[in-house]
Amino acid sequence: MFFKRLVLSNFRNFRDLSWYPYRGVNIITGNNAQGKTNLLEAIGFCTTGLSFRTSREKEMIKDGTNSLQVSALLERNGVEDDIIVRLAENSIAEFRLNGVKQKKNRLFLPVMSVSFTPADLDLIRGNPAGRRRWLDTEVCSFEPAYAYHLHNYNRVLLQKNNLLKEKIKTTGFSEILDSFNLQLINYGSRIIYSRLVQLGKMASVLKDLYRELTRGKEDIYYKYLSSVPLGDKLNIEAITFSLNSAIASRSLEEKNRRQALVGPHRDDLQFYIGGMDARRYCSRGQQRSAVLSLKMSAIKLYHREYGEYPLLLMDDVMLELDEARQAGMAGLFALPLQSFITSTAVPENFPRDFKTVKITNGQLIEGER
Ligand SMILES: Nc1ncnc2c1ncn2[C@@H]1O[C@H](COP(=O)(O)OP(=O)(O)O)[C@@H](O)[C@H]1O
Ligand SMILES: [Mg+2]
Known part of the structure; x- marks a missing residue:
């Protein structure tokens, strides 16, 4: 499964962002506290309705605003779906699938992201x-x-x-x-x-x-x-x-x-x-x-x-692993999965082709490192 497009509004330090990620490995660089982890969190939230960081989901709403929205154009087994998740200050997350509000405020689609953080x-x-x-x-x-x-x-x-x-x-x-x-x-x-x-x-x-x-x-x-x-x-x-x-x-x-x-x-x-x-x-x-x-x-x-691979979200983890375990991970990148990898620097000898984006203060620039 792939995210073909991702749009954030008022998600943590992102006021608005529209991005067409690469189908393979996306390496997200940037200095500390610029929003790299926030971006991964948004992708995870859009697939699971949960944050991999916190159980207090309201924290994700941008300071000074009262609701957030993450939407994605998702491709699974060749079929496209449009997902929107909204979270307002005083209610629970609301999902829309292809414009239709979902029962019980959840997405009843098997979508998955596997996150991996320090x-x-x-x-x-x-x-x-x-x-x-x-x-x-x-x-x-x-x-x-x-x-x-x-x-x-x-x-x-x-x-x-x-x-x-x-x-x-x-x-x-x-x-x-x-x-x-x-x-x-x-x-x-x-x-x-x-x-x-x-x-x-x-x-x-x-x-x-x-x-x-x-x-x-x-x-x-x-x-x-x-x-x-x-x-x-x-x-x-x-x-x-x-x-x-x-x-x-x-x-x-x-x-x-x-x-x-x-x-x-x-x-x-x-x-x-x-x-x-x-x-x-x-x-x-x-x-x-x-x-x-x-x-x-x-x-x-x-x-x-x-019959599909989930999205892989790796937050600052590559540099934490020793060589043997990095090698163990290399097998993962041989799979046709879309991954989002944050790092303060582009890893050397990365085992597969990739595209880079750089995040600076809640703004994303493609092709930068
Ligand atoms: N709800 C929020 N509203 C606005 N900014 C936020 C919110 N939550 C976190 N931030 C800001 O996000 C930044 C941290 O982003 P993060 O993705 O963790 O950085 P990094 O690039 O180091 O991974 C900090 O500057 C923090 O103040
Ligand atoms: Mg981080």
Whole structure:
């Protein structure tokens, strides 16, 4: 899949930008704080409805304005689609596909961008929130309704936490709490289910790619650590039941600690390499290879399901990787995928032809380096 045209308005430091990117590798150069990462974030936002940088999406609206818009002319399997995503200060993101407003304010099209940032390199040893954000972005691309469930879950979660923090003595407290819990159980069980399905699909692809990349014999696998006791059965009904009982059984503790303690917002992923807990016992190098394989497995899986490659967004990451891992990435550039790579300088010996653009203070100039 390719973006043939990209138009931004009031997206972070871009007031307006119209760009016809190259179908292959686009290298985006420029000094610090000029808008390189912002541009990648906009591309990602347009495909997933999520930011790879922040969960406070309103931050993306340009200071001093009250709404942003990103639109793209997208080509997938030879078919063109026009996507528009708008985000206003006091509402949720709104998607239009070929002029038609999308149900549930989400794009129900399997479009995907795989982002790769320096922060991702810490995915395995970093905090659970980072792993959840990665997983959420991943699932969104394979299951477009997911973003909608997630958005609603987070909205109700915020309300529940406010209630527990400040309104425990309000009349009707229990009824309000019950109604929040019902909604959290509904959205939360779908979220957990979709995460488990996606992780199930990815496991073997990841294992093969990791072995290839490290030319080793070590296996990589992961476990989904849930705050909800989950049995072996993978179905929504069973998860709904468990989430319901878990919330009920910890309700007193939630009131005492004044926060919601169970649900997908407390879940995590644990990686194992060669049988060892990767977070604690594996080297920085092994962890980085694992992250690289994770990203590549998303690309492979997407291609397997849709016969197309997703967009690749690489933010300042080339210079961070050592030679072996850069070589591991070179295989990616042999694929016919459209990529957007930011760097303060044009990388030497880049393995494929590319075009450059330079960003200066929210303006883009083609052909500059
Ligand atoms: N909502 C916003 N409105 C206006 N400017 C913003 C907004 N968010 C970030 N910026 C500006 O964007 C710039 C950083 O852009 P970024 O893409 O991170 O830079 P880099 O080129 O180093 O990747 C900073 O100057 C910051 O002030
Ligand atoms: Mg940057």
